[in-house]
Amino acid sequence: MKNNILLFVLVSVLVTELFSSCKHDIPQPLIILNNGNNGIGNGNVSLPPCNSDSIYFDEQIAPILVSNCTTQGCHNSISHIEGIDLSSYAAVMASDVVNPFHASSSNLVKSIVTNNPGDVMPPSPSAHLLIAQVDLIKNWINQGALNLHCDAGCDTTYVTYSGIIAPLMTNYCNGCHGGVSPSGGINLMSYADVAVFAANGSLYGCVSHDPFWSPMPKNSTMMPQCKIDQIRIWVNAGAPQN
Ligand code: HEC
Numbered sequence: 001m002k003n004n005i006l007l008f009v010l011v012s013v014l015v016t017e018l019f020s021s022c023k024h025d026i027p028q029p030l031i032i033l034n035n036g037n038n039g040i041g042n043g044n045v046s047l048p049p050c051n052s053d054s055i056y057f058d059e060q061i062a063p064i065l066v067s068n069c070t071t072q073g074c075h076n077s078i079s080h081i082e083g084i085d086l087s088s089y090a091a092v093m094a095s096d097v098v099n100p101f102h103a104s105s106s107n108l109v110k111s112i113v114t115n116n117p118g119d120v121m122p123p124s125p126s127a128h129l130l131i132a133q134v135d136l137i138k139n140w141i142n143q144g145a146l147n148l149h150c151d152a153g154c155d156t157t158y159v160t161y162s163g164i165i166a167p168l169m170t171n172y173c174n175g176c177h178g179g180v181s182p183s184g185g186i187n188l189m190s191y192a193d194v195a196v197f198a199a200n201g202s203l204y205g206c207v208s209h210d211p212f213w214s215p216m217p218k219n220s221t222m223m224p225q226c227k228i229d230q231i232r233i234w235v236n237a238g239a240p241q242n
Contacts, residue, residue, distance in 0.1 A: 050150035055140040057089050057147045059224070064133045065092065066220040067175025068122050071183060076219040087219050089147045100145040103138035112137070125180045154226035159234045160242040161191055168227055169194060172217050183218070191241050198239035204232050 055061065065086040070076040075086040075095075085091035086108075092098060097108040104110075111121040112129050120128065129137075140146075159165070169177075169188045176183035187193045197203040205213035207228050217223065234240075 047149050047151035050152040054148055054150070055136060055143055056150060057140065058149065059152075060136055061140050062089070062220070063171040063217070064129065064137065064175070066217050067172060068126065068129060069175075070219045071176055074122075078219075088221065093145070098141055098145045101142060103141040106141050109134075109138055109141065122175075126175075127179050154229065156226075156229055156233055159230045159237070161194075161234065161240065162242065164230050165194065165234050166191075168223075168230070172223055172227070176218065184214075195239050195241070198235045204228075204235045207231055 050056070069086045075081055075084045077085050077087050077091065080095070084095045084097060086095065092108075097106060099106045111119070112134055114120050117124075155164070173188045177186050177188040182188075186197070188197070194203065202213050204210075206216035207223055209215045209222060215222075222228065
Protein backbone atom coordinates (compact mmCIF):
# COMPACT_ATOMS: atom_id res chain seq x y z
CA MET A 1 0.00 0.00 0.00
CA LYS A 2 2.79 2.35 0.97
CA ASN A 3 4.48 1.55 -2.32
CA ASN A 4 1.29 2.26 -4.22
CA ILE A 5 0.99 5.66 -2.60
CA LEU A 6 4.60 6.39 -3.40
CA LEU A 7 4.03 5.35 -7.01
CA PHE A 8 0.92 7.51 -7.18
CA VAL A 9 2.82 10.51 -5.86
CA LEU A 10 5.66 9.91 -8.28
CA VAL A 11 3.31 9.57 -11.25
CA SER A 12 1.38 12.68 -10.21
CA VAL A 13 4.61 14.66 -9.94
CA LEU A 14 5.73 13.40 -13.34
CA VAL A 15 2.41 14.19 -14.98
CA THR A 16 2.32 17.66 -13.41
CA GLU A 17 5.88 18.27 -14.56
CA LEU A 18 5.03 17.09 -18.04
CA PHE A 19 2.05 19.40 -18.27
CA SER A 20 3.81 22.36 -16.77
CA SER A 21 6.73 21.86 -19.10
CA CYS A 22 4.26 21.72 -21.97
CA LYS A 23 2.81 24.99 -20.82
CA HIS A 24 6.06 26.83 -20.32
CA ASP A 25 8.72 25.35 -22.52
CA ILE A 26 7.14 25.22 -25.95
CA PRO A 27 9.46 27.39 -28.00
CA GLN A 28 7.58 30.43 -29.20
CA PRO A 29 7.71 30.84 -32.96
CA LEU A 30 9.94 33.74 -33.94
CA ILE A 31 7.60 36.40 -35.25
CA ILE A 32 9.38 38.71 -37.63
CA LEU A 33 7.41 41.46 -39.26
CA ASN A 34 8.81 42.94 -42.42
CA ASN A 35 7.61 46.46 -41.77
CA GLY A 36 11.00 47.80 -40.83
CA ASN A 37 9.82 48.57 -37.32
CA ASN A 38 11.29 45.49 -35.74
CA GLY A 39 14.91 46.24 -36.35
CA ILE A 40 17.69 46.09 -33.84
CA GLY A 41 16.82 47.05 -30.32
CA ASN A 42 13.13 47.51 -30.87
CA GLY A 43 12.46 45.16 -28.01
CA ASN A 44 8.90 44.16 -28.96
CA VAL A 45 9.59 40.69 -30.35
CA SER A 46 11.98 38.08 -29.13
CA LEU A 47 14.88 38.25 -31.55
CA PRO A 48 18.17 36.38 -31.58
CA PRO A 49 21.19 38.36 -30.42
CA CYS A 50 23.07 40.19 -33.16
CA ASN A 51 25.98 38.47 -34.82
CA SER A 52 28.76 40.81 -35.89
CA ASP A 53 29.44 38.66 -38.97
CA SER A 54 25.91 39.10 -40.31
CA ILE A 55 24.55 42.16 -42.06
CA TYR A 56 21.07 43.33 -41.07
CA PHE A 57 19.08 45.04 -43.83
CA ASP A 58 16.83 47.34 -41.78
CA GLU A 59 19.61 48.43 -39.49
CA GLN A 60 22.57 48.71 -41.85
CA ILE A 61 21.50 48.77 -45.50
CA ALA A 62 18.10 50.51 -45.52
CA PRO A 63 19.39 53.77 -43.96
CA ILE A 64 22.07 54.07 -46.67
CA LEU A 65 19.60 53.46 -49.49
CA VAL A 66 16.86 55.67 -48.05
CA SER A 67 19.20 58.52 -47.31
CA ASN A 68 21.05 58.46 -50.63
CA CYS A 69 18.63 57.07 -53.19
CA THR A 70 15.02 57.79 -52.25
CA THR A 71 15.02 61.58 -52.38
CA GLN A 72 12.16 63.29 -54.17
CA GLY A 73 12.00 62.34 -57.84
CA CYS A 74 14.33 59.37 -57.35
CA HIS A 75 13.92 55.76 -56.24
CA ASN A 76 11.02 55.94 -53.79
CA SER A 77 7.56 54.40 -53.89
CA ILE A 78 6.07 57.42 -55.71
CA SER A 79 8.72 58.30 -58.27
CA HIS A 80 10.35 54.94 -58.88
CA ILE A 81 12.63 56.02 -61.72
CA GLU A 82 13.26 53.15 -64.19
CA GLY A 83 10.97 50.97 -62.05
CA ILE A 84 13.43 51.03 -59.18
CA ASP A 85 12.13 51.60 -55.65
CA LEU A 86 14.74 51.35 -52.89
CA SER A 87 12.57 52.41 -49.97
CA SER A 88 12.13 48.99 -48.28
CA TYR A 89 13.46 45.43 -48.38
CA ALA A 90 10.46 44.18 -50.36
CA ALA A 91 10.76 47.06 -52.83
CA VAL A 92 14.50 46.54 -53.33
CA MET A 93 14.04 42.83 -54.03
CA ALA A 94 11.09 43.48 -56.38
CA SER A 95 13.13 46.05 -58.31
CA ASP A 96 15.44 43.32 -59.57
CA VAL A 97 18.67 45.18 -58.81
CA VAL A 98 20.10 42.57 -56.48
CA ASN A 99 21.45 39.17 -57.45
CA PRO A 100 21.78 37.33 -54.11
CA PHE A 101 25.31 35.98 -53.42
CA HIS A 102 26.68 37.87 -56.46
CA ALA A 103 27.45 41.48 -55.61
CA SER A 104 29.54 42.11 -58.71
CA SER A 105 26.72 41.17 -61.08
CA SER A 106 24.07 43.12 -59.13
CA ASN A 107 22.92 46.33 -60.78
CA LEU A 108 22.72 48.03 -57.41
CA VAL A 109 26.46 47.59 -56.95
CA LYS A 110 27.33 48.28 -60.59
CA SER A 111 25.54 51.61 -60.42
CA ILE A 112 27.40 52.84 -57.33
CA VAL A 113 30.89 51.70 -58.33
CA THR A 114 30.93 52.49 -62.05
CA ASN A 115 33.94 54.42 -63.34
CA ASN A 116 31.77 56.31 -65.80
CA PRO A 117 31.03 59.61 -64.03
CA GLY A 118 27.88 60.16 -66.13
CA ASP A 119 26.29 56.93 -64.85
CA VAL A 120 27.34 56.79 -61.24
CA MET A 121 24.64 56.75 -58.55
CA PRO A 122 23.67 58.85 -56.75
CA PRO A 123 24.11 61.36 -59.58
CA SER A 124 26.01 64.61 -59.15
CA PRO A 125 25.82 66.91 -57.21
CA SER A 126 25.15 64.22 -54.58
CA ALA A 127 28.27 62.80 -52.98
CA HIS A 128 29.32 59.23 -53.85
CA LEU A 129 28.65 56.59 -51.24
CA LEU A 130 31.47 56.11 -48.76
CA ILE A 131 33.75 53.12 -49.42
CA ALA A 132 32.57 51.55 -46.15
CA GLN A 133 28.94 51.89 -47.29
CA VAL A 134 29.68 50.29 -50.68
CA ASP A 135 31.51 47.43 -48.95
CA LEU A 136 28.58 46.88 -46.61
CA ILE A 137 26.14 46.66 -49.52
CA LYS A 138 28.46 44.23 -51.36
CA ASN A 139 28.85 42.03 -48.29
CA TRP A 140 25.10 42.04 -47.65
CA ILE A 141 24.45 40.80 -51.20
CA ASN A 142 27.25 38.21 -50.98
CA GLN A 143 25.67 36.89 -47.78
CA GLY A 144 22.49 36.22 -49.78
CA ALA A 145 20.74 39.63 -49.57
CA LEU A 146 18.70 38.44 -46.59
CA ASN A 147 16.35 40.39 -44.36
CA LEU A 148 17.72 39.33 -40.97
CA HIS A 149 16.66 40.81 -37.66
CA CYS A 150 18.40 40.71 -34.32
CA ASP A 151 18.36 42.31 -30.91
CA ALA A 152 21.41 44.37 -30.02
CA GLY A 153 19.79 45.71 -26.89
CA CYS A 154 19.26 49.42 -26.47
CA ASP A 155 21.69 51.68 -24.66
CA THR A 156 19.60 54.43 -23.12
CA THR A 157 21.86 55.12 -20.16
CA TYR A 158 24.74 56.94 -21.82
CA VAL A 159 23.49 58.70 -24.94
CA THR A 160 26.19 61.04 -26.24
CA TYR A 161 26.32 63.16 -29.37
CA SER A 162 29.60 61.67 -30.58
CA GLY A 163 28.85 58.05 -29.64
CA ILE A 164 25.21 57.72 -30.65
CA ILE A 165 23.57 60.79 -32.20
CA ALA A 166 26.22 61.68 -34.82
CA PRO A 167 26.49 58.12 -36.22
CA LEU A 168 22.71 57.98 -36.30
CA MET A 169 22.58 61.19 -38.36
CA THR A 170 25.22 59.78 -40.75
CA ASN A 171 23.23 56.60 -41.28
CA TYR A 172 19.68 57.85 -41.39
CA CYS A 173 19.72 61.55 -42.27
CA ASN A 174 22.85 62.96 -43.88
CA GLY A 175 22.34 61.47 -47.34
CA CYS A 176 19.51 64.03 -47.63
CA HIS A 177 20.51 66.56 -44.97
CA GLY A 178 24.12 67.03 -46.03
CA GLY A 179 26.23 67.78 -49.09
CA VAL A 180 25.94 70.84 -51.29
CA SER A 181 22.15 71.10 -51.46
CA PRO A 182 20.68 69.54 -48.31
CA SER A 183 16.98 68.61 -48.42
CA GLY A 184 14.68 71.36 -47.19
CA GLY A 185 17.78 73.55 -46.71
CA ILE A 186 18.40 71.60 -43.50
CA ASN A 187 21.93 70.47 -42.78
CA LEU A 188 22.46 67.88 -40.04
CA MET A 189 26.19 67.29 -40.52
CA SER A 190 27.66 69.00 -37.47
CA TYR A 191 26.81 69.36 -33.79
CA ALA A 192 25.93 73.05 -34.26
CA ASP A 193 23.47 72.19 -37.04
CA VAL A 194 21.77 69.36 -35.16
CA ALA A 195 21.54 71.40 -31.95
CA VAL A 196 19.33 73.99 -33.69
CA PHE A 197 16.72 71.36 -34.58
CA ALA A 198 17.02 69.67 -31.21
CA ALA A 199 16.22 73.01 -29.56
CA ASN A 200 13.16 73.86 -31.68
CA GLY A 201 11.62 70.43 -31.11
CA SER A 202 11.65 69.35 -34.75
CA LEU A 203 14.43 66.74 -34.41
CA TYR A 204 12.47 64.54 -32.02
CA GLY A 205 9.12 65.65 -33.50
CA CYS A 206 10.08 64.43 -36.98
CA VAL A 207 11.52 61.07 -35.98
CA SER A 208 8.67 60.29 -33.56
CA HIS A 209 6.14 61.20 -36.29
CA ASP A 210 4.53 63.98 -34.27
CA PRO A 211 1.89 65.26 -36.74
CA PHE A 212 3.07 68.85 -36.17
CA TRP A 213 6.30 68.08 -38.06
CA SER A 214 7.16 66.26 -41.31
CA PRO A 215 7.73 62.53 -40.69
CA MET A 216 11.42 61.56 -40.99
CA PRO A 217 13.36 59.80 -42.39
CA LYS A 218 11.30 60.94 -45.39
CA ASN A 219 9.81 58.23 -47.64
CA SER A 220 10.77 55.52 -45.19
CA THR A 221 9.47 53.57 -42.22
CA MET A 222 10.09 54.96 -38.74
CA MET A 223 13.50 54.33 -37.25
CA PRO A 224 13.68 51.49 -34.69
CA GLN A 225 12.11 52.58 -31.39
CA CYS A 226 15.49 52.40 -29.66
CA LYS A 227 16.94 55.13 -31.91
CA ILE A 228 13.89 57.33 -31.38
CA ASP A 229 14.23 56.88 -27.61
CA GLN A 230 17.92 57.77 -27.79
CA ILE A 231 17.14 61.03 -29.63
CA ARG A 232 14.46 61.89 -27.05
CA ILE A 233 16.83 61.22 -24.15
CA TRP A 234 19.60 63.33 -25.69
CA VAL A 235 17.26 66.23 -26.55
CA ASN A 236 15.69 66.14 -23.06
CA ALA A 237 19.17 66.25 -21.53
CA GLY A 238 19.64 69.61 -23.29
CA ALA A 239 21.32 68.21 -26.44
CA PRO A 240 24.83 68.34 -24.94
CA GLN A 241 27.97 68.35 -27.10
CA ASN A 242 29.42 65.25 -25.47
C1 HEC B 1 15.10 60.88 -48.29
C2 HEC B 1 15.49 62.18 -47.84
C3 HEC B 1 15.40 62.52 -46.39
C4 HEC B 1 15.86 61.78 -45.32
C5 HEC B 1 16.52 60.41 -45.33
C6 HEC B 1 15.62 62.58 -44.15
N1 HEC B 1 15.02 63.75 -44.50
FE1 HEC B 1 14.47 65.25 -43.24
N2 HEC B 1 13.67 66.29 -44.78
C7 HEC B 1 13.70 65.91 -46.10
C8 HEC B 1 13.03 66.93 -46.91
C9 HEC B 1 12.85 66.89 -48.44
C10 HEC B 1 12.57 67.92 -46.01
C11 HEC B 1 11.82 69.23 -46.31
C12 HEC B 1 10.45 68.97 -46.82
C13 HEC B 1 9.59 68.25 -45.83
O1 HEC B 1 9.44 68.73 -44.69
O2 HEC B 1 9.11 67.19 -46.21
C14 HEC B 1 12.98 67.49 -44.68
C15 HEC B 1 12.72 68.19 -43.53
C16 HEC B 1 13.23 67.88 -42.28
C17 HEC B 1 13.06 68.68 -41.09
C18 HEC B 1 12.19 69.92 -40.96
C19 HEC B 1 10.78 69.39 -40.82
C20 HEC B 1 9.72 70.38 -40.53
O3 HEC B 1 8.56 69.91 -40.36
O4 HEC B 1 9.98 71.56 -40.48
C21 HEC B 1 13.77 68.06 -40.07
C22 HEC B 1 13.93 68.52 -38.64
C23 HEC B 1 14.34 66.86 -40.64
N3 HEC B 1 14.00 66.77 -41.98
C24 HEC B 1 15.07 65.94 -39.91
C25 HEC B 1 15.48 64.71 -40.41
C26 HEC B 1 16.13 63.70 -39.61
C27 HEC B 1 16.45 63.83 -38.13
C28 HEC B 1 16.39 62.66 -40.44
C29 HEC B 1 17.04 61.36 -40.10
C30 HEC B 1 16.43 60.61 -39.05
C31 HEC B 1 15.89 63.01 -41.77
N4 HEC B 1 15.34 64.25 -41.70
C32 HEC B 1 15.97 62.17 -42.87
C33 HEC B 1 14.30 64.78 -46.62
C34 HEC B 1 14.87 63.76 -45.85
